[in-house]
Structures are given as structure tokens and as C-alpha cells.
Amino acid sequence: MQQQTSAIRAAIDIGSNTIEVLIARCLPGDLEIIEHQTTMARLGESVDNSGEISRDKFNIALDAVHEYQQLAKKQKAEQILAVATEALREARNGRDFLEAIKRETGVEVQLISGSAEAVLDYYGTTYGSGAPSDVGVLDVGGGSTELILAKNRHITWLTSIPIGSGAIHDRYLPSDPPTDEEMKATSSYLAQYLPTIGIPEAPPALIVTGSSASSLLKLTKHAFKLDVQHNRLAIEDLMRCEGLLSALPAEEIARRFEQRLERARILAAGALIIQAMMQYFHLDEVRVSSHGVREGALLAYTRFGEHWLEEVNSIAARQGRTSAEQDARDKQQQPFAEFGQDILPAYAKKLLKWPADIREQEDSEAVHKMRVASRRLRAALDAFESSADAALFKKVNRRVKKLADRLGVVRDTDVMITGLHADEQAAPDKEQAAGLHWLIDRLEAYHKQEKQALDTELQSLDEEALKQQVASCTANGAAHHGKS
Amino acid sequence: MAKAKPLTMLDPQAPTGQNARRIADIRLDELYGYAAHVDAPYEVRGLHNLRIAAKRLRYTLEIFADVLPPACQSIADELSQIQDELGALHDHDVMIALLRLCLGSKDAGNVYEQTLANAGKQQGKGKLLLEPALVSAVLDPDAALSPEQRYGLEQLLLKQMQAREECYRKFRQHWYQLQARDFRRETLDTLND
Numbered sequence: 265m266q267q268q269t270s271a272i273r274a275a276i277d278i279g280s281n282t283i284e285v286l287i288a289r290c291l292p293g294d295l296e297i298i299e300h301q302t303t304m305a306r307l308g309e310s311v312d313n314s315g316e317i318s319r320d321k322f323n324i325a326l327d328a329v330h331e332y333q334q335l336a337k338k339q340k341a342e343q344i345l346a347v348a349t350e351a352l353r354e355a356r357n358g359r360d361f362l363e364a365i366k367r368e369t370g371v372e373v374q375l376i377s378g379s380a381e382a383v384l385d386y387y388g389t390t391y392g393s394g395a396p397s398d399v400g401v402l403d404v405g406g407g408s409t410e411l412i413l414a415k416n417r418h419i420t421w422l423t424s425i426p427i428g429s430g431a432i433h434d435r436y437l438p439s440d441p442p443t444d445e446e447m448k449a450t451s452s453y454l455a456q457y458l459p460t461i462g463i464p465e466a467p468p469a470l471i472v473t474g475s476s477a478s479s480l481l482k483l484t485k486h487a488f489k490l491d492v493q494h495n496r497l498a499i500e501d502l503m504r505c506e507g508l509l510s511a512l513p514a515e516e517i518a519r520r521f522e523q524r525l526e527r528a529r530i531l532a533a534g535a536l537i538i539q540a541m542m543q544y545f546h547l548d549e550v551r552v553s554s555h556g557v558r559e560g561a562l563l564a565y566t567r568f569g570e571h572w573l574e575e576v577n578s579i580a581a582r583q584g585r586t587s588a589e590q591d592a593r594d595k596q597q598q599p600f601a602e603f604g605q606d607i608l609p610a611y612a613k614k615l616l617k618w619p620a621d622i623r624e625q626e627d628s629e630a631v632h633k634m635r636v637a638s639r640r641l642r643a644a645l646d647a648f649e650s651s652a653d654a655a656l657f658k659k660v661n662r663r664v665k666k667l668a669d670r671l672g673v674v675r676d677t678d679v680m681i682t683g684l685h686a687d688e689q690a691a692p693d694k695e696q697a698a699g700l701h702w703l704i705d706r707l708e709a710y711h712k713q714e715k716q717a718l719d720t721e722l723q724s725l726d727e728e729a730l731k732q733q734v735a736s737c738t739a740n741g742a743a744h745h746g747k748s
Numbered sequence: 749m750a751k752a753k754p755l756t757m758l759d760p761q762a763p764t765g766q767n768a769r770r771i772a773d774i775r776l777d778e779l780y781g782y783a784a785h786v787d788a789p790y791e792v793r794g795l796h797n798l799r800i801a802a803k804r805l806r807y808t809l810e811i812f813a814d815v816l817p818p819a820c821q822s823i824a825d826e827l828s829q830i831q832d833e834l835g836a837l838h839d840h841d842v843m844i845a846l847l848r849l850c851l852g853s854k855d856a857g858n859v860y861e862q863t864l865a866n867a868g869k870q871q872g873k874g875k876l877l878l879e880p881a882l883v884s885a886v887l888d889p890d891a892a893l894s895p896e897q898r899y900g901l902e903q904l905l906l907k908q909m910q911a912r913e914e915c916y917r918k919f920r921q922h923w924y925q926l927q928a929r930d931f932r933r934e935t936l937d938t939l940n941d
Contacts, residue, residue: 595814600767601760607811643807646752647771651760673879680843687904699900702893703850703886710885 272298273565274336274344275558276329278373280308280351280406281430281530282475283325285332286558287339290566294392295559298339302475303328304526307351308407308430313617314633316357322364329369345561345572346373349381350407350428374573378424379580382410384560386419389473389553391563400467400545403556404474404537406430406530411541413467419583421464427457429476432533435610441510442532450533454540466545472497473556476534479527480505481552486521498549502539506532604648604738611641612734615664619722628678631718635675638668641734648738656737663730670718677711750797752804753778768812769939775805776935786923789916792841792877799834802827817941823934826926833919840912845877847905850886851898 274287287299305325310318317325329346336344352358352375362373376384385403389395397417403410405428412422436450477497484490484501487508509517509532517528542550561572568575595603618634621627645652645661684704691697753774758767779801785794806827809820893901 596765597763598815599761600758600764603764603815639803640807640810643804644811646804647755647808647811650755650758673881676839676842677882679839683839683843684904687907691900695896696900696903698894698896699898699902699904701900702897703847703901703904706886710882713885714881 270296271342271566272340273562274332274339274341275561276332276344276346276371276373277556277558277561278307278325278329278346278348278352279557280311280349280408280428281306281527282406283307283328283332284558285335286562287336287341288559288562290562292566293563295562299335301332301335303331304524306406306430306526307355308428309434311351311355311407312431312434313614315355317351317355317361322361325361326365326368329365329371329373333369333371343565344371345565346371347376347381347384347557347561348373349376349557350378350405350424350426353378354407354426376573377577377580378408378410379422379583380573380576381405381408381557382412382422382424383419383576383580383583384557384564385410385473386412386414386422386560387563388555388557388560389471390414390417391555391559395471396469398468400470402470402472402474402538402541402550404429404472404476404534406475409537411461411463413464419579422580422583423461423463425461427454427537429474429530429534429537432537433530437533440513440529444510447506447510447532447536450536451540454536455543458540458544463544466547470542470545470547470550471553472538472550473553474534475527476531477538477550477552478554479523479531480535480538483508483517483521483523483531495552496549497538497552499539499542499547502535502542505535506539509535601648601651601738604644604651605735608641608644608648608738609731609735611637611644612731615641615667616727616731619725619727623719623722628675631671631675631678635668635671638664638671642668645734652737656733660730660733660737663733667721667725670714670721673714674711674718677707677714681707681711750782750800753781764812765815768808768815771812772805772808772816772939773936775801775808776932779805780932786920789920792838795834796838796841799831799838802830802834806831817938819938819941823938826931829922830919830926833915833922837912837915837919840908840915842877844905844908844912846882846886847901847908849878849883850893850901851905 270289270291272287272289274285277284277286281304283303283305285299285301286297289296289298303324305321305328307317307321307325310316310321333344348358348362352361352373355361358375362375366372382401382403386401389401389403390399398415399413401410401412401414407426407428407430408424409427410422410424413420432450432454436453437446439446442450480502481495481497483505484497485494488501488504490501512520514525514528514531517523517531518525521528523531538550542548564572564576598606615634615637618630618637621630622634641664642661645657645664649657649661681704684700684707688697688700688704691700755771755774758770779798782794782798782801785791785798788794806824809816809824809827813820
């Protein structure tokens with residue numbers, strides 16, 4: 265009887281790694297799941313690389329939302345509740361992206377704060393029977409991780425930190441499979457980071473959610489032949505997973521253990537985050553839940569009605585600190601030299617994203633983007649010169665300047681030629697066109713010559729060495745310079 | 749391009765927020781150090797240096813966005829617009845210089861030419877307006893311009909000079925709009941908010 269009167273609703277969650285839909289019959293405090301689908305979009309990767317959602321990623325997201333909308337219609341869902349999280353919070357064009365989704369599909373996506381995400385995670389993971397009344401909930405997402413503590417089924421503390429499986433993978437685990445050194449460095453970073461969050465106390469039990477946790481559980485079941493009903497991960501399981509993930513390339517992991525390739529690539533990062541949290545809380549095992557934000561949104565709507573998000577925000581505001589606030593506070597106080605050690609390699613990485621496109625695809629936009637990246641890196645190097653090893657800094661700065669100059673010549677000539685072509689098209693008579701043609705011919709010859717010089721420069725560029733130099737020029741610099 | 753002002757009084761062990769404000773202060777001073785060139789429409793190098801200074805300040809605000817007040821974004825947006833306006837002006841200056849070179853200097857003589865000649869004497873004090881390799885690629889002594897080609901380039905030069913005037917007018921208007929609301933004070937207040 266209840267089934268006939270209960271509303272069917274859909275929840276779409278646009279995350280840093282995945283875009284997911286859940287369609288369920290919504291009962292007070294409970295859900296009957298009808299459909300669940302996932303698209304691996306990795307929006308966070310695009311944001312990490314360029315600060316924006318790229319056109320390709322936008323199209324993937326738009327297709328997914330459109331498909332989910334059709335699915336919701338087919339299942340006769342009364343409402344679609346759509347939320348977006350860390351990747352969209354971080355993207356410069358996040359708001360434009362959401363407006364475009366609304367324009368193209370009519371679906372209004374709510375950009376929720378990290379704290380609101382944590383509240384929804386708690387609702388989603390603890391509904392139904394079986395969750396302890398005193399518990400911690402950990403949602404390891406692609407771009408952020410939420411941690412919620414609850415006592416007597418009431419949230420007592422929550423936070424959202426800008427560390428997720430995608431972000432950790434992109435930043436610390438670039439090799440495939442990740443090397444031992446990379447794994448150790450990541451563990452060490454996480455072990456140092458967690459005490460700075462200010463977690464008031466360790467929960468007696470932890471429920472872990474998010475796609476990384478579900479995929480790791482699936483991996484352990486396949487690889488170590490565990491009971492399929494098993495929903496717990498022991499610390500030994502995670503260590504065995506890490507051994508596997510650092511021994512086999514992602515393609516092999518995906519093929520052998522029925523994982524999506526994109527997921528397999530970032531699984532080691534997810535395992536390290538969960539393991540670090542377990543060690544911090546001295547827990548031997550965690551329970552894995554496949555529920556989270558989507559279930560939380562549907563339950564919140566059933567409980568609070570149309571103003572569900574306002575209520576969730578209000579709970580979040582009472583208990584939480586947003587990831588932005590937390591992050592800003594940490595970074596404000598972070599020693600300057602250490603901040604430089606974090607951001608200079610990130611700027612170098614953005615610079616080195618383009619050489620292949622320039623060499624292989626003759627992509628003039630790639631020249632422009634690499635030039636902009638080179639300018640940003642130079643500005644960042646300028647800022648941290650006083651914290652750098654003087655000799656190494658000089659070497660790196662000279663190298664980047666040379667690159668920037670070469671890119672500048674090619675780009676400026678490209679812009680001139682494009683402008684002259686437009687003038688040529690609009691020339692009112694053949695005499696004017698003749699003059700323009702003469703100049704374009706010469707500039708094109710010059711452009712070709714300079715592009716060849718740039719290609720040669722890029723071929724001789726030892727990308728790994730440059731990355732290393734950028735990373736190490738501020739590593740011990742403070743000791744060399746002191747105050748200046 | 750003028751060399752960046754050295755960043756003094758930074759403490760590598762001090763909080764990032766404190767040093768970020770210090771760097772932004774230095775870059776803001778640097779920007780206003782070139783403000784006198786705003787009223788000299790043909791001070792090609794001075795206006796170019798003003799643009800680079802605007803860019804340096806904007807990048808500083810972007811690099812340290814996480815530790816500076818969010819309102820700095822609107823300051824960065826204004827700087828980006830200044831940079832674009834001066835960038836367009838610079839592109840016209842390069843094209844005008846190139847066209848004058850192609851057409852020869854016989855028909856020169858106005859204020860712009862004079863300033864350009866002065867800029868030429870600045871060799872060794874910074875990057876040249878025209879790359880020597882570009883000059884040698886364009887100027888081919890064995891390939892004289894036909895009358896039609898010459899006419900076409902003269903028309904293009906005229907068009908470029910008119911477009912430059914318009915660019916300069918727009919930039920100057922924007923600059924004085926910013927000064928009317930005391931952009932320097934506004935930037936300092938925003939940084940220290």
C-alpha cells in the first residue's frame with residue numbers, strides 16, 4: 265500500500281570523479297532503490313589541470329545528465345534533485361557550467377558546500393537499520409573527503425577537506441603502477457596532514473563511503489576470494505590491495521578485477537586515504553557503504569520537503585567548517601616557503617601538459633596555453649625567489665624564460681597572421697589585398713621558422729628534470745637565503 | 749620589458765598570507781610607478797611596462813588567491829581588462845612599426861615616428877619592439893614592393909593607426925575611471941580586509 269502512495273524521486277550527484285543517478289521510491293526514513301547508474305567523467309582532472317571544466321568534460325556531463333533525465337522520466341520520478349560538489353566548487357567556470365546544464369536540460373543543479381555534502385553523506389550512509397548510534401562517516405570522493413562524527417544519531421562535528429582520490433592521484437601518484445617511493449611519500453603526507461584538521465575525537469566505528477571504498481571492497485572480494493556479502497575492509501585487506509595496486513598497471517587491475525580503467529588508475533590513492541584515516545583513529549576495520557550524497561538528498565527531501573537544502577545548510581552551518589574555510593585557514597598560516605613547495609610543482613605540471621600537443625598536433629591554441637602557463641610559472645618563481653636555492657633558481661628561471669620567449673614569438677606571429685587574414689578577407693580592393701598578401705607570406709615563413717625552433721626546443725626539453733628542478737629549488741631554499 | 753621590482757622583506761618561515769600581501773603591495777607600487785606614462789600616448793615602452801606591471805600584480809593575486817580575501821578577484825578582473833587594453837595597443841604598435849619598416853622611413857616625421865626612433869635607442873635596455881629575426885624575415889632587399897602592394901600596406905598602416913587611437917582612448921578612459929574611485933586605495937583596503 266505504501267509503495268503505491270510513496271513518491272519516486274531521482275538524485276543526480278555531479279562529483280569530481282563520477283556523475284551518478286539514483287532513482288528510488290522514497291519512504292519516511294527509508295528508500296527502495298529502483299535504479300543506480302554511474303558515468304566516470306573525472307571533471308576534477310580537468311579542473312586540476314586548467315582550473316576549468318573543459319569543453320570535452322562539459323559534453324560528457326551534459327550527455328550524462330540528459331540520459332539520467334530520460335531515465336527519471338521513464339521511471340516516473342516526480343522530482344530530480346541534482347547536486348554538484350568539489351570539482352564544481354573549485355572550477356572557475358563552475359557557475360557557467362551549471363547554468364549551461366540548466367539551459368540545455370532544464371535540470372537545476374545545486375552547488376552544495378563541503379559541509380552540506382557531509383550532512384547528506386551522514387544521512388545517506390546511516391539510514392535503515394544497522395548503523396551504530398555513535399559512529400564516524402568518511403566519504404572519500406574524487407576532489408574532497410568528508411568526515412562526520414555522530415553521537416546518539418546526531419551529528420556532533422563535521423568537516424570537508426580538499427583531499428580526494430583523484431586529487432591525490434594526480435598530485436602524488438603519477439606513475440602506473442605507482443612506485444614504492446610515491447606510495448610512501450603519499451602515506452607520509454597524509455599522516456602529517458590529518459592531525460592538522462582538528463578532529464575532536466576518534467569515533468568507535470567508521471563507515472566509509474564513496475566509489476573508491478566500494479571499488480576497493482570489490483577488489484578485495486575478487487582478489488582475495490572474500491564472501492560476496494562481506495562489507496568490511498580490514499587494514500590488512502587495504503595493505504594487500506596496495507601491494508596489488510603498486511605491482512600491476514591500471515589496465516591489468518581493470519581487466520583482472522572487473523574495475524573501470526579510470527577507477528583503477530585512482531584506486532591506490534583511495535586506499536591510502538582510507539588507510540591513513542584508519543591508522544589515525546587506531547581502527548582495525550571499517551564498514552563500507554555504497555550509499556552517500558544521493559541517498560542523503562532523497563531522504564532530506566522526504567524529511568524537509570522543498571526547503572530540504574536550506575535545512576541541510578542550516579545543520580551544516582551549526583556543525584561544520586566548509587572545505588574552503590578550512591583550507592583557507594590552513595593556507596593562511598602555512599609557512600611561505602612550504603606554500604611555494606606545494607604550488608611551484610603544480611604550476612610546472614600545468615606548463616608541461618602542452619609540449620606533446622604543440623609538437624604532434626600543430627595546435628596553435630596549445631602554444632597559447634603553454635605560453636600563459638609559462639608566464640604564470642615565471643610569476644610564481646618570482647614570488648618564491650627569496651625562499652629558493654639561488655643557483656638552482658637561476659637555472660630554472662633561465663630555462664623557463666627561454667621557453668616563454670620562444671612560445672611568445674610563435675604565438676604573437678600567429679595572432680598577427682590571423683588578424684591580417686581577416687583584413688585580407690575584408691579588403692575592399694585587390695591593391696589592398698595584394699599588400700596584405702605580401703606581408704602574410706613573409707610572416708608565415710617567419711612563423712614556420714620560429715615554430716621549428718620551438719619544436720626543437722621542446723624536443724630537447726627534459727620534462728622530468730625540469731619538474732625536479734622546480735620542485736627542489738624551494739625545498740631547502742630558506743636555509744640558503746633566510747630573510748632578504 | 750622592465751625587470752620586476754625585487755621582492756624584499758619576505759620571510760620564508762612567516763605565514764603565507766603575510767608575505768602574499770607584501771608581494772601584492774610591491775607589485776601595486778610597481779604598477780603606479782608607470783602611471784605617468786598613461787598620458788603619453790606614444791610612450792610605447794612606458795605603456796608596455798605598465799601592462800607588464802598590471803600582469804605581475806594580477807598573477808600575484810591569482811597565485812595567492814587562497815590566502816587573500818575573495819574580493820581580490822574583482823581587482824584581478826580590472827587588472828585583466830587593463831592588461832587586455834594595453835595588450836591590444838601593443839599589438840598595434842608592433843604592427844605599425846613593422847609596416848613603417850616595410851614602407852621605408854622616407855615618409856616619416858610625425859610624433860609617433862620620433863618616439864619610435866627614441867625607442868630604438870633603448871636597445872640593450874630591454875626587449876626590442878620588433879624581434880631582429882622578424883625584421884630580417886620581412887625585409888628582403890631583393891623583393892621590392894610593387895605599387896599595388898605598397899598601396900595595400902599604406903592603407904593597412906592607416907587603419908592600424910586609427911585602431912590604435914581608439915584602443916588608447918578606451919584604455920585611458922578606463923584608467924581614469926579606476927583613478928576616480930581611487931583604485932590604489934581600494935586595492936590596498938581589499939588586500940588588508
